[in-house]
């Protein structure tokens with residue numbers, strides 16, 4: 001497997017390829033990322049993964065500086081998973097000048113959920129993915145469903161800009177106890193790691209009551225947040241949303257079987273975890 005750091009060399013290497021399948025990552029890879037590579041492999045063309053920690057999608061107080069950079073280990077893992085090429089630009093290569101042109105998703109999506117707590121996250125993510133798409137020019141790009149809102153926003157961007165790339169979502173990979181795999185799980189201490197399964201459990205409980213007509217949605221959500229807070233978490237949000245646009249369902253929709261997703265974001269100590277369960 002080849003590791004390429006420059007856009008020019010990448011374009012040269014991929015010239016004439018029309019079936020490239022792409023897995024964008026920020027590195028520090030785990031089994032969840034490798035499952036995306038395996039999904040990409042099914043598509044028949046060469047598989048390209050990118051590794052780039054994207055400053056634009058971090059807030060100033062967030063973990064950009066301490067985000068683990070583990071290129072050598074990542075390359076080994078990608079080789080084992082059948083990736084053909086890694087694109088690992090440094091900041092000067094991808095952002096040689098301040099990136100003042102940005103992709104701004106419509107307010108309804110980035111200002112809710114993650115965007116409410118991490119303003120700029122969706123714009124920063126979309127901007128880098130648009131730029132990576134220009135570099136790699138894939139036919140298919142695979143994203144994890146764990147970042148449910150990101151997947152929706154990127155799919156919307158590809159659709160509205162008529163990008164010639166099919167955006168595919170792949171299922172969340174979980175540890176044996178149910179915790180969604182995430183690079184940020186590595187920040188958890190031992191007792192926090194045990195406690196962390198309370199987030200998927202709270203989402204399971206919320207999802208199980210999604211059609212409960214005895215309580216309004218807001219009450220179900222408040223109960224789920226309070227239960228997590230009582231265990232020492234600082235929940236940002238636990239909420240039931242329509243899968244199609246991530247907006248809150250009306251009570252009629254909720255009770256009539258509208259496809260929903262229970263989304264959660266909460267801090268355990270210094271670590272912010274997100275997860276979701278479709279229901």
Ligand code: PAF
Nearest residue numbers: 024025026054125128147
């Ligand atoms: O999901 C991620 O790891 C990042 O948000 C992505 C898509 C690689 C963009 O930086």
